[in-house]
Amino acid sequence: GENVEQHPSTLSVQEGDSAVIKCTYSDSASNYFPWYKQELGKGPQLIIDIRSNVGEKKDQRIAVTLNKTAKHFSLHITETQPEDSAVYFCAASFGVGNQFYFGTGTSLTVIP
Amino acid sequence: GAVVSQHPSRVICKSGTSVKIECRSLDFQATTMFWYRQFPKQSLMLMATSNEGSKATYEQGVEKDKFLINHASLTLSTLTVTSAHPEDSSFYICSARSRTGGFDQPQHFGDGTRLSIL
Numbered sequence: 379g380e381n382v383e384q385h386p387s388t389l390s391v392q393e394g395d396s397a398v399i400k401c402t403y404s405d406s407a408s409n410y411f412p413w414y415k416q417e418l419g420k421g422p423q424l425i426i427d428i429r430s431n432v433g434e435k436k437d438q439r440i441a442v443t444l445n446k447t448a449k450h451f452s453l454h455i456t457e458t459q460p461e462d463s464a465v466y467f468c469a470a471s472f473g474v475g476n477q478f479y480f481g482t483g484t485s486l487t488v489i490p
Numbered sequence: 491g492a493v494v495s496q497h498p499s500r501v502i503c504k505s506g507t508s509v510k511i512e513c514r515s516l517d518f519q520a521t522t523m524f525w526y527r528q529f530p531k532q533s534l535m536l537m538a539t540s541n542e543g544s545k546a547t548y549e550q551g552v553e554k555d556k557f558l559i560n561h562a563s564l565t566l567s568t569l570t571v572t573s574a575h576p577e578d579s580s581f582y583i584c585s586a587r588s589r590t591g592g593f594d595q596p597q598h599f600g601d602g603t604r605l606s607i608l
Contacts, residue, residue: 412596412597414599419601419602419604420601420602421494421496421583421585421599421600421601421602422534422583422599423599424596424597424598424599427596467533467534477524477536477539478524478536478597480533480534481533482532482533483531483532483533485531
């Protein structure tokens with residue numbers, strides 16, 4: 379089955395700096411890669427996703443890059459704000475509607 | 491759009507009690523719903539996948555008689571933890587996805603249920 383690794387497990391940045399979270403996957407058949415943000419006591423919220431036919435996608439301060447050859451994808455948050463503090467999960471799946479394989483999560487703290 | 495409501499948000503009950511958790515898609519029809527379990531500071535562990543009108547598919551190691559899942563309509567799935575014991579205490583999260591124009595849409599998650607068994 380698919381195995382998704384996520385690094386780092388914790389990340390602290392100063393407000394205004396950028397944050398980068400990286401994930402690798404093992405199954406070359408995976409073709410859909412969403413990123414979720416989970417705040418304390420809440421369920422994960424989809425923040426951005428990318429399909430395997432695209433190398434990069436951007437939405438305001440958030441961007442995701444995908445390297446299919448190396449089987450890794452990354453989340454980039456620019457101009458971080460305290461409200462970006464949360465746990466971020468990457469996931470991989472074969473098909474948008476199929477089972478997600480989640481990474482282990484990254485706890486991001488943005489220091490004011 | 492794409493709102494998933496999960497109820498209750500928190501349950502505290504005695505050992506041996508059965509607990510039902512509801513997951514509703516409020517503004518879309520959920521052809522598939524997923525149930526996850528999350529331990530503190532850990533990732534989400536898929537427990538089962540349910541498609542409307544059919545039996546749920548359970549992941550290896552998940553007791554189907556312990557965790558009863560019903561997906562009776564396109565907007566509602568329930569998870570019943572039968573005869574709950576302290577080791578069943580956890581954060582349970584559901585997600586739902588729909589199909590629009592023949593294409594699957596991403597999973598959207600509820601806010602979870604914190605289950606505490608005394």
